[in-house]
Every structure is written in C-alpha cells, then in structure tokens.
Amino acid sequence: MTRALILLRRRLVGSIFVLLIVVIGTFLLLEAAPGDAVDAYIVSTGGDAGMIELLRHRWGLDQSELTRLANYLWALLHLDLGQSVTFSRPIRDVILERLPNTLLLMVSATALSFGLGSALGIYAGARPGSVRDRFLSIGSLALYAVPGFWLGLVLIVVFAVDLRWLPIGGIETLASDKTGLDRATDIAIHLVLPVSALGFIYLALYLRMMRAGMAEVWRQDFVLAARAKGLSRRRIVLAHVARNALLPLVTMLGLQSAQMLGGSVVIESVFSVPGLGRLAQEAVAARDTPLLLGIILTSAVLVIVINLLVDIAYAFLDPRVGAGEAGA
C-alpha cells in the first residue's frame, strides 16, 4: 500500500503545477478571443451605451485582465470558483449540478467500450486470422470511422423516432417526480442511446489493441511452455495471453478519459444531456470566463485522478512498473 501512497504524493505535487498552467493558459486564451461576456449577452437584448457600461461594471469586465486573473487566482486559493456571469449563481453549484451526469455518461461509456471492446478483442485474438477475427476488426474500424454526432443522430432516428423504444434525449423524464429505484431505472433508460453513441466509437480502439496485443503474446515462449504443459486453449487464452495483452489497454484507459470528455461535448448536445461538456460549449459562446475556467479545472482534476487510479491499477497488475517509479 505504501507504494501507492508514494505515487499519490508525487502526483499531487506535480498536479498543482499542471492545474496552475491550465488555469492561466485558459484565461489568456479566452481573453484573446474577440468579444466579452457583455458582447455575447447583448446579442439577444440590444441596449444603449449606458446600459452596456452598467453591465460591464456589474460583471467586473471594466477591470484590467491582470487584475481579473489575480482576483480569480486569489479566490481560487480560498477554493472559491467565483460567480457565473451567465447563470448569476456560484460556479461551484452550477458545476456540481452537471458533474454527476457527465461522470455517469463517461463511466458507462468507458465501461461499455473497455468491457465489450476487450472481450471482443479476446474473442477475435483467440484465433487470429479467422473469419470472426476479420469480421470484428473490419466492423469495429467502420464504427471508429463514424463521427460521434452522426452516430448519435442515426440512433435517435432509428430507436427514438421510428421504433420509439427509447427517449430521444435528456437525462431523465421531465418533471416526473420519480424517486428511488424508479428514477434510477428512468435515468438508465435515458442513458442507453448516448452511452452507445459515445462508447461504440471507442470500442474499436480497445478491440484492436487487445487483438494486436494478443497476436504479439501468442508468439512468446511462455505460451509455448503453457501449451507444452498441456493446458486447455481456453486457459491459455484467458490466463496467459489475454492478461498480458491487457496492460497497454489500461494505459489507454487513462489517456482516453481526456478524449472522452471532449467527445461528450458533442454527445451531450445531440442528446440534450445537461452535462459539463455542453456547459463548456455554452460558457465559451457566452464568454463566461470564470465558468469555463471552473469547468476546465474540474475536468483537469478529473483526468488527473483517473490517470492516478490507472497508475495504481497498473502497479498492481504489473509489479515491475510501480516498483520502478517508487524506487527512483
């Protein structure tokens, strides 16, 4: 366990610098974008010069960039994410409201792509070159080539509009007052389509990595040894080949979490899921700098935590890795 703790401490120290860079970088990038929150706001209202000046003052946009950045960092030091301009509410509340939806979507989609992807990869890789191997490889590649929003729209047209088996979007039935198990089932039903759209795209990645990894391992001496021992093919595949081929997939899992956060922007819009990705898109359009900073900060923490968990898992799966880092 100490091994994991050492790893944790190292990572936390490193993470603080990463987060600082992320915050300052995002702030400067947004400042470089033309137009501010007031410009975005008056698109739908219009207004005279006096009103616009009043708004800039109220939203603190009449201060210099440096002052605003310093104020933001100072508040952040006190764990205060500030007030959202577009929602007129504390950013922490706005984010906490959306975070569970995005997490639910991401975890389910990852479970789907990782679970089904590696299972199919094992299935395909157990007999490299066979018909089922070819079929799965080509099929998954085709899925991988499909843009996420298109897959989402097709799923909606087929399963929600034509067949009406599933709801077309949202995270739960609107204003239904459901509670407990009913509500959980309701949310699960609503998640089927978005999770499929997000998960199936990445499924190919895991499938192909697993399959390629297995093909590699098949040629290793220890597989020959296992065969010579007279082990059953099933046991060789599962205990020896697949387990060793699994390691790169775990690495991929960590890397891919960041990518999936990006993918969720599109999927959340297509399926009207009130999540962080959609919120980020709205924050950019509204030039709501503090809100976007809050979202990016949250996402960064999320990615760091996931990668930390992956590293810990890695250390357990392959003792050589953790020992190396802890000892260095």
Next chain:
Amino acid sequence: MSGFTISRRTMLAGSAMLLASTAMPTLGWAQTPKKGGRLVLAADSEPRNLNPAIVASNGVFFISSKIVETLAEASFDGKDGLAPRLAVSWEGAADGLSVTFKLRDGVKWHDGKPFTSADVAFSALQIWKPLQNLGRTVFKDLAAVDTPDDLTAVFKFAKPTPFQLIRNALPALSSVVPKHIYEVGKIEDNPANNAPIGTGPFKFGEYKAGQYYRLTKNTDYWGKDEPYLDEIIYQVLPDRTSAASALEAEEIQLAAFSAVPLADLDRISKVPGLKVISKGYEGLTYQLVVEINHRRKELADLKVRQAIAHAIDKDFVVKTVFLGYAATATGPVPKNDPQFYTADVPTYALDVAKANALLDEAGYKKGADGNRFSLKLLPAPYFNETKQFGDYLRQALAAIGIDAQLVNNDSAAHIKAVYTDHAFDLAVGPPVFRGDPAISTTILVQSGIPGGVPFSNQGGYKNDALDALIAKASETLDTAARTDLYKEFQKQVAADLPLINVAEWSFISVARDTVGNIANNPRWAVSNWADTYLES
C-alpha cells in the same frame, strides 16, 4: 387622430381574421377548448434573467410572458392593434405630456397580494426607464407616474412624447412586476429575476438548468375560465435537429421560433398529426439588412451602394435562402406593418449591367483580374439565414467585380467586430422591427450614436437631412403627421442607402394537431397563452 390610419388598420385586421378563419377551419367558435393537460415544447436557450421588465427580448418573453403580464398585448382585431391586459384603457393628453391608464380590477399577484397602480408606477420608474434595454430609450422622458387611486396610473413626461409611440411600445415594453417584491434590495440581484412573480395565467414552477422550465396553472387568474392548460414544460433542446425529432417522437407538442430549421419543414409537414404554422409572429419581424461601413472610401460613394443594391436578387434570396418563408423588402419598415409602411420609395431591381455601369461611372474600373476592389464581409452568425445570405452576397458581388472576403465569427466576436471595432466593410445583420420606427429602427441610420451600441448605426454614416427628419418625427405628436414623417424617412433611406434592406422574415411554429388556439395574435409565441388548450 388620423382616420386614414385607423381605416387602413381595420382593413388589414379584417383580412387577417379572414385568413385565420379559412386557414384553420377546425378552430371555429363551435369548438370549446378543453381544460387540463400538459403542453411540452422546445426551448433552445436559457435566458440568464427571466424578468421581462428588465430584459425585453423574445428569448425572455417566450417563457416569462406567461407569468408576467404587460399593460396591453398586440392583437389582430383590437383598436390600434392592441388588446387590453393589465390596463383596460389608455388615453394620451393632447399636449403629449401625459398618458392615463385605467387598470384592471380584481387582479392578484401570484403570492396573493392585490395588483395596484403602485406596481405600475414602480415598474415604470424604477425598472423600465433606468434598466430596461428598450425602455431606456422609449421612456427616457418619463418624469413621474401619478396614482390618484389604486386603478389609475398617469404617466407624466418631461418632454412631449408621441402617444402613438407609447401605444406601440406597450406589448413589448410594459411588463409589470410586483413592487412589494422588488422594493427591497438591488433590483438586478432580486431572486425573483430567476423565479418571476407576476399576475399571468401561469406561475413559475421550477427550473432545472439544461433540462426544463415548468410553469403551473394560476388558479386565481383574472381571465374567466382561463387558463386551460394545467402545465407548460419548456424542454431545453440545444441541438438544431432535436426539436424536429422530438416532435416526431411525440415527446413535445410544439416547437416555436423556428426551432425546426426551414430545410426540415417540407418533410415535417408531411408527418401525420403535425402542422406547420407561419402565422402568429407578425409583430416580431426581422429584417435582413446589409450594413455598410461608410468609412470605406468606395462605400461612401452613393453610386457604389446603388450598384450593390442592383446586384442583389431579392426574389432569389427569399426563394432560396428562406425557402419562401419571407418577403422582399423595399425599405427600413417591413411590408407587414399596418401603420407606417409605404411602397412609394426608390427601388433597386436586379440589374447586373446597370450595377457594372454605375461602378464604372464611379471610377472603379475592373482590373486585369476582373476585380474592381476587395471588401471584408461579415455575416451575423445568429441565424442560418444570415450566414447563407452572406454566401449569396459574396457571389452576387463577384458578378459586379467586387471581391468580398467572408469573415465568419461567433456571436460575441461578431458584435465586437462590427459595433465596437468597426472592423468590417459590409456586414449582414438581422435588426428587429418593433412596431414603431422610433423603438429600434431609426438608430440604424441616425448619426451620433456612441461606439459599442449593437444594432445601431456604427458604419459612420452621417446625413444631416435624415437626422433632422428623425428628430422632428420623435417630437411630432399628431399621429397622422408622425406617420407621414416616417413614410418620408423610408423614402430617404431607400434613396441614400445608408444600409440595404433585402428581405423581411419571421418565425415558424410546428405543432401537433391537438394544440388549440395557436397563432391567434401577432405576438403569439411571446403572449400569455391563457387560451391555449390541448385536445386529448
């Protein structure tokens, strides 16, 4: 008051009713509206402030107009195009210094307190005049509101203010909010801005960010037997394609404000049980306008502007960009306006040869590459149609030897580039005509407007004669004389082309057959829906 204006209006209103009765035979008076039911409809944006007294915009009205009511609403058949709401009558003094409103008796706020003239006085003086995006202009000379009794409010103006303007402003600018809620603390920070309390047929229920708004029936509403619906749910659907899918899947019953894109209308009109309705937005007309930066030497030349006007095929734009759901424009007042519009203005038919000749005359000969000069063209990104028209305009200008380079921005960047930085040569904008040219139309061409004001003359155009005309109209009290001045205004704008009006359009609703009383006033989508019902 002018007899001409009234007769013209009555005639128009009459034809509108006739249209309504032929277009929707199933909604005749024999059909009694059913009570109850939940109407679910698409919403594409979530306004940050739901107080229509502060933010008079369609996005806010779409939700809030059911909760917070105005003094009067637009109407197809009412006198002066108005129907009473919180006010039952209004009368302007001959000197233009006061307007007297008689208020409706027995109206209660959603929290049970009585509605009185004090609420009207408070809303007008504390909110419309100092804080409201449009009210700051229209009510700038409002000095006091006298309340001789609970049901009378007398608006006193420091300078003569045309009664016609105040009347025309009532549907959009006169949302009344409760004084007892707003008199404590800062008005902008009041929690009621996000959970409005009004007198309307529906009460604010709840808001789940990113998901829905729920409005519930106000059982204490002043309208007899109204409202019919038990609940209205606005489902937030951010994706352009989801409203059409949701309608087909019967998850929502209504998509207003063109939530279903024009290109999908043909297909969706063939879906059994769905109807496409282009009525009910007559009071919310958008104008497709080419904004011109007169600081560019070439564009300061009238001949060049005329050439550009002759290069644009307005019919093609209406047919191709708007798929027929629009009308060609002649000037700064839309054709469907019953009070001010005149067709008697200089017009510019499509004539490429003439346009080329005008440019030659102006001294901008074609170079070796066939180009006379280059321009930066910024189409506003707010609507699909403004972007598509930008693409069209580029081609139209190429035909007369003007090389237009398209610059595409998002909304905030576009607003900054055009109205603050003036970093454009031509821009495509969608200003709104709000029932009276003095509300948001004259500022499109008037000079002396500070930089940074959106939807105003930021092209550096200055015409003293036009400025004088606008100033004179703003203080002319007689309705007929004032109307004539605005007709002259249209003529001068069309002649000197400070900007080029190309088309006028409004929105489309798509609804299930079961939704009744749709589009029965010119601002239907932003009216109170007290009489909207659902057949089961």
